[in-house]
Amino acid sequence: MAKIEHVSPLAPKSGFPELPVIEGVRFAALEAGVRYSGRVDVMLAELCEGTAMAGVFTRSSTRSAAVLDCQDKIGLDGSGKAAILVNSGNSNAFTGKNGMDAVQKITKAVADTMGIDQTRVFTSSTGVIGEPLKWERITAKIADLDAALDEAGISMAARAIMTTDTFAKGATRTVQLDGATVKIAGIAKGSGMIAPDMATMLSYIFTDANISRNVLQQCIWLDNAKTFNCVTVDGDTSTSDTVLLAATGKADMAPITDFADPRVHAFREGLHAVMKDLAIQIARDGEGATKLIEVQVTGANANGPAHRVAMSIANSPLVKTAVAGQDPNWGRIVMAVGKSGERAERDRLKIWFGDILVAEDGWVSPSYSEEAGAAYMKNDEIVIRVDLGLDNGTATVWSCDLTHGYITINADYRS
Amino acid sequence: MAKIEHVSPLAPKSGFPELPVIEGVRFAALEAGVRYSGRVDVMLAELCEGTAMAGVFTRSSTRSAAVLDCQDKIGLDGSGKAAILVNSGNSNAFTGKNGMDAVQKITKAVADTMGIDQTRVFTSSTGVIGEPLKWERITAKIADLDAALDEAGISMAARAIMTTDTFAKGATRTVQLDGATVKIAGIAKGSGMIAPDMATMLSYIFTDANISRNVLQQCIWLDNAKTFNCVTVDGDTSTSDTVLLAATGKADMAPITDFADPRVHAFREGLHAVMKDLAIQIARDGEGATKLIEVQVTGANANGPAHRVAMSIANSPLVKTAVAGQDPNWGRIVMAVGKSGERAERDRLKIWFGDILVAEDGWVSPSYSEEAGAAYMKNDEIVIRVDLGLDNGTATVWSCDLTHGYITINADYRS
The missing domain is CATH 3.60.70.12 (L-amino peptidase D-ALA esterase/amidase)
Structure with missing residues (x-):
């Protein structure tokens, strides 16, 4: 166990749980x-x-x-x-x-x-x-x-x-x-x-x-x-x-x-x-993490495509840096859906930050305000929800933001 | 054209080339x-x-x-x-x-x-x-x-x-x-x-x-x-x-x-x-780039697998941050080959930094010295060469390192 100099801001507030003895x-x-x-x-x-x-x-x-x-x-x-x-x-x-x-x-x-x-x-x-x-x-x-x-x-x-x-x-x-x-x-x-x-x-x-x-x-x-x-x-x-x-x-x-x-x-x-x-x-506890990201994808052709779309969003450096910067940059989510290689149709796609509907009908939602999006991005835990509007495939994945901390941990040292 | 406040250190020294008139x-x-x-x-x-x-x-x-x-x-x-x-x-x-x-x-x-x-x-x-x-x-x-x-x-x-x-x-x-x-x-x-x-x-x-x-x-x-x-x-x-x-x-x-x-x-x-x-x-001119990375893959089953192995290396945040940190961290290259999903055999794999043979026969090369690797990583242009030892598939791809500059450009602003 290494010396801990800085505990993740996302660590469970309750600390390490009481684990029971498992007989045997x-x-x-x-x-x-x-x-x-x-x-x-x-x-x-x-x-x-x-x-x-x-x-x-x-x-x-x-x-x-x-x-x-x-x-x-x-x-x-x-x-x-x-x-x-x-x-x-x-x-x-x-x-x-x-x-x-x-x-x-x-x-x-x-x-x-x-x-x-x-x-x-x-x-x-x-x-x-x-x-x-x-x-x-x-x-x-x-x-x-x-x-x-x-x-x-x-x-x-x-x-x-x-x-x-x-x-x-x-x-x-x-x-x-x-x-x-x-x-x-x-x-x-x-x-x-x-x-x-x-x-x-x-x-x-x-x-x-x-x-x-x-x-x-x-x-x-x-x-x-x-x-x-x-x-x-x-x-x-x-x-x-x-x-x-x-x-x-x-x-x-x-x-x-x-x-x-x-x-x-x-x-x-x-x-x-x-x-x-x-x-x-x-x-x-991801390296340098300051925000937990949950990506929920629904409405895909099947669960496999839903997982790949979710991972495309969760792994996108541009999405992860936007979350780090508290930027409700939903265009980067559109990009990540588009690059996943899975089927998506612009006019059926819906995107939410938490419960805030951001995009629908191939464009920004009329109900969306940039202020609401920006306020949501200040949370420690960000839910990005995407409905592809095609069928019943679903997936949920978890990631964290991409920060200077990640670069510091992985680039500023020599092994 | 935006105002240029900082020219990439990797910009061609000769500046913009003299381009000829193309008739028509x-x-x-x-x-x-x-x-x-x-x-x-x-x-x-x-x-x-x-x-x-x-x-x-x-x-x-x-x-x-x-x-x-x-x-x-x-x-x-x-x-x-x-x-x-x-x-x-x-x-x-x-x-x-x-x-x-x-x-x-x-x-x-x-x-x-x-x-x-x-x-x-x-x-x-x-x-x-x-x-x-x-x-x-x-x-x-x-x-x-x-x-x-x-x-x-x-x-x-x-x-x-x-x-x-x-x-x-x-x-x-x-x-x-x-x-x-x-x-x-x-x-x-x-x-x-x-x-x-x-x-x-x-x-x-x-x-x-x-x-x-x-x-x-x-x-x-x-x-x-x-x-x-x-x-x-x-x-x-x-x-x-x-x-x-x-x-x-x-x-x-x-x-x-x-x-x-x-x-x-x-x-x-x-x-x-x-x-x-x-x-x-x-x-x-990649965002935040301080090093140009050329990844050469040879010996793959075919050109397609060679390209996917090369992209797995070129897109790996751990490889890109190691290059940024001038760290000859060849273990991360092994990791990126391994995660590519393409066929690779540990004992046939060879890895070079430029002309420096780093790994062969499933382990670090006896001729490799960490000092030589570290000296090589100080160059502005880093060639990572991987031979999979399977067949004749080849690919070359280009990327850049992943630095604080990338995070600053993409996370420290609000759009």
Whole structure:
């Protein structure tokens, strides 16, 4: 965890939430000095026997060795204990054959120390790309991590995975599944920089639900598409993005083994809420962010086109700088819709800032006043709503403004 | 033309080039007060009888009325005089049915005043989106423009289409076609802002070649794909981007009427050189630019994937801020290759800064030194070269760095 000199103005006012103990999960974190000394940079989560594991990962063609290793393992059945180890400071990406060797060394050390099958040990690394990971600094600490495991340690873990995040990110929900109370708790790190280097999104979510690996994997895949995959800070996709979901099965419930089980719907409501909460926290902590931007697109041909139009707006430097400048520059939104490559018809398009109708019938709305638009743009949270007027496709994505702070973080330093 | 307070440090040292008179073309420019007073904001080009016209336009689905009108006309045969009228200050985009009315008013006034068929009058508008174009301010000046036409006026026209461009952009080449000397001269405006508002690319190219409309259209379409379509400042596509090419046929040569004519190759060499020269000048005048970036991709599966990888690098905010910070952060290039969606294999990928081999065999090159990389990044012109090692696809694109200047131009003002 890096020293925090400036907390995002968009950080949740309530601070880090009270996360419940998830039976079957314990956490530890400590300083391993992977890149810098004096900061907690490794976390370990231990998962009890019978835990089902699911995950989604970056689709980057240059993804890191840890991601490749997780992808090999995530589809395997396994009933013993499991573990998640995360380091910051070095992403172990583009480190050639040495990269996979480092992952082998770390996962083997965790497996041997904790008595876990190596195929059940998952790792993530975030930080500088292209430098050898000093894996021996991590393996030297695994016995200490193991000894420090604590079922109440999740907030410590949330802090340990921070890099230049300005606040720790956690979220929790409980759901009722046929009388059983099931807890879901997750942590995430967002668009922080280590050296500075890569903005990497990592999230780890834990639940005591009793749910099979296959069903769990379908849940995370579907909900990821509507949550973490709908966040953009700068449109740059990390080589290390990872979301892992672990279900310990300790809740007092009959197991869910079929995606058609009616309880899946209730479970997914809770999971979706946790993932969306964490996703928005990541946008709130975007590098240099002073405004949260929610882009809602309706009326597209289908959900896919709606998502691409929303991302075209959310990634547009001209839209993001206009929001930074509190400029109700709706012409830039028209531009971003137009460049998305998706179907749009000028005379059917409607644009709102929050509830203020800005444009309709191919022109500025007669009810719109520049003063109302300018007043709205002073808010911390800006909703840009676009209706394409074509069909029923919808999407919502979250982003932040593009400010001098982003340039300062990414250009004014040398890594 | 806006007042220039700061010329881009990347402006050509030699200033605006000496452009030749193209027989059959005359130019005029003056102040019409479209949005601001005290600046030349309208240009007119008159093209002699028999001029062949070709053009390429933005593919934005929210393109402006002027672009829609040009697209309707560009495929028509016509042998009379032709004209191009361009205004800055207002893009006449997203102005509903009034937008097309304004284009009709302007083109009819030009046609009536100059004795030209209205289908041969082409217009462009650049500036603020969504505000009614005060077309009557333009039509009021057409007689004055007509009276001021001058065959030596191209440099004045180049200045008239500037918005917040910091230097006027022109380029010229001559080609020998079977003994005839053919001249090609072009002007362009780049990523400037009016209010500030939209970064629009406009270019007008003139030649005395005797070449049919169909062949001319094929030439501009092919060469545009390798020149203007390979420039990106911020990845935001304007609603008004337009390139028009006019061939007066006044050169002493037999007409070219077939794309298979061997003289087409020589003509295209000259045309390509003019378009590439103008395209690079636009990147040199990118908003806030302090470094020109050329991205060369080789070894892709095909040219299309090579272009998408190159654009992924050239549009990456993290790559562009690293260049701004003179940081040889090649990990960000690995990231941008990885996120492009195109095939790449870590162990075949090679990356160079200029001639400095940075990465190969899935890791940093043993010959690379951080000092050499850091020294290279101090140059004004940065070449990033990537070989994917897969097949023969290649692409080259041009961009600029992302600096505080870009944020200042686009966020610190209110339009």
